[in-house]
Amino acid sequence: MNVLDILITYHVAFLQGLRVTLELCAVIWTSGIILGVLLGVAGAHDPTGWGRFTRGGSFFFSAIPTLVVLFWLHYPAQAVLNVVIDPFYTASLTFSLVNIFGVGEMVRQAVVDFPKQYIIAGQVCGLSHRDLVTKIQLPILFRQLLPGMMVQQVMMLHMTLFASLISVEEIFRVSQRINSMIYRPVEIYTALAFFFLLVCLPINVAAAYLKKRYTRDMSER
Amino acid sequence: MLEARNINFSYGDRQILKNVSLSVPTGGITTLIGPSGTGKTTLLRCLALLEKPQGGEIRVDDDAFNYPWPEEKPFNPPWPKLTTVFQQLFLWPHLTLRENILLPVRRRKSGDINAELESLVEAFDMQNFIDNYPNEASLGQRQRIALARALMLEPRYILLDEITSALDVEQIAKILAHLKAMRGKDIGIFIITHLLGFARHAADQVLFMAEGEIAERGGPDILRNPQTERLGQFLSMIAAAS
Numbered sequence: 001m002n003v004l005d006i007l008i009t010y011h012v013a014f015l016q017g018l019r020v021t022l023e024l025c026a027v028i029w030t031s032g033i034i035l036g037v038l039l040g041v042a043g044a045h046d047p048t049g050w051g052r053f054t055r056g057g058s059f060f061f062s063a064i065p066t067l068v069v070l071f072w073l074h075y076p077a078q079a080v081l082n083v084v085i086d087p088f089y090t091a092s093l094t095f096s097l098v099n100i101f102g103v104g105e106m107v108r109q110a111v112v113d114f115p116k117q118y119i120i121a122g123q124v125c126g127l128s129h130r131d132l133v134t135k136i137q138l139p140i141l142f143r144q145l146l147p148g149m150m151v152q153q154v155m156m157l158h159m160t161l162f163a164s165l166i167s168v169e170e171i172f173r174v175s176q177r178i179n180s181m182i183y184r185p186v187e188i189y190t191a192l193a194f195f196f197l198l199v200c201l202p203i204n205v206a207a208a209y210l211k212k213r214y215t216r217d218m219s220e221r
Numbered sequence: 222m223l224e225a226r227n228i229n230f231s232y233g234d235r236q237i238l239k240n241v242s243l244s245v246p247t248g249g250i251t252t253l254i255g256p257s258g259t260g261k262t263t264l265l266r267c268l269a270l271l272e273k274p275q276g277g278e279i280r281v282d283d284d285a286f287n288y289p290w291p292e293e294k295p296f297n298p299p300w301p302k303l304t305t306v307f308q309q310l311f312l313w314p315h316l317t318l319r320e321n322i323l324l325p326v327r328r329r330k331s332g333d334i335n336a337e338l339e340s341l342v343e344a345f346d347m348q349n350f351i352d353n354y355p356n357e358a359s360l361g362q363r364q365r366i367a368l369a370r371a372l373m374l375e376p377r378y379i380l381l382d383e384i385t386s387a388l389d390v391e392q393i394a395k396i397l398a399h400l401k402a403m404r405g406k407d408i409g410i411f412i413i414t415h416l417l418g419f420a421r422h423a424a425d426q427v428l429f430m431a432e433g434e435i436a437e438r439g440g441p442d443i444l445r446n447p448q449t450e451r452l453g454q455f456l457s458m459i460a461a462a463s
Contacts (some may be wrong), residue, residue: 047280104228116305117309117311118311118313118314120271120307120311121307121311121312121313122313122325123298123300124269124271124300124301124303124304124305124324125300125301125304125324125370125371125374126300126301126304126325126328126329126374127324127325129330130325136313139315140313140314140315143315173241
């Protein structure tokens, strides 16, 4: 059985696994980007309240391995609370928190470190607050944050593989199950790599387009 | 008239400006000279209403700003009627030089601003780089753009901080000629400069600043016949250095 045979024979299982992975990503990316940006902006404007919360959360989730948090929320937390939660939700919550605090800290730092002189130059030129934000601050921040944000989202996609360890039927778990039946690790994991390339390709194309459209080398020449 | 009365400004325990008073009339050029580190840029930032001094008053025509400014009181400086070109220029890096000039002016003016820009482009010899980005332009080119950005706004008072430091003699001559011509438009020009020649030939008022105070003031003739020992020393040092 070659890779193509495996893809054809098990396409239903692979597509179901891919669907779960993409659903997981949709939750993680949406919550991470929307809530992360809001958290970052709040953190920049309120350094002692939201700022500390963002920095603390970011430190927590970068210091403790995601797998540990995932297992902690899946096993002991549910045992202590005496509840049984669908592992998909547990994985979604864990990865979303990691993404929200990762994006939040990235945004907070970018807003705090934003060169104030560009704002001052706009103020003395009579630009309104709205223009300062929409024409100066947001475009510069967007260009600064875009590459890091894209990398973070691809990392989150890769992180969804951990969900297989708490029985989420995502694509890695599906691949493992097929492998346990036919034992063709090289072909199966090649097929898995193919799926990841398939998902990452549009992200990379979008990243390349956005980079070309919005970012440029702003260093002095 | 742009006026400062008894301005006191400190960073922590260090007093930068000590009871500084001056006036910048419209239709004239006021130059501020003095050694480095004596508070010239801080004074300009106070006049530009970018710093809030601990004491004194800044008046921009009928708008009075009395310090110390109460924290709860709204602060609404009359920008860009009063505008500033900084030594560091602060051009927006994501916009071309043309867009840097047009962004603020589009919000304030209707009519053919492009024609107005083109005449300024020609006057400042900017045709070859106007569509570049700031990081693709030399410091001298950026200085001309920053000045053009301010001039397009038709301010009543323009404050310039060492804006000719990276220009060659020919470019300095062009810009200074333009500044001199602006006097006729009833604009008040305040310029920090090390170009004593410019102060001598174009300024209506010369202020010499030393140790946070205006140590001497008068017409350009004070640069030939200084009345204070401190200005005399400064001029001698400049003459020796050149």
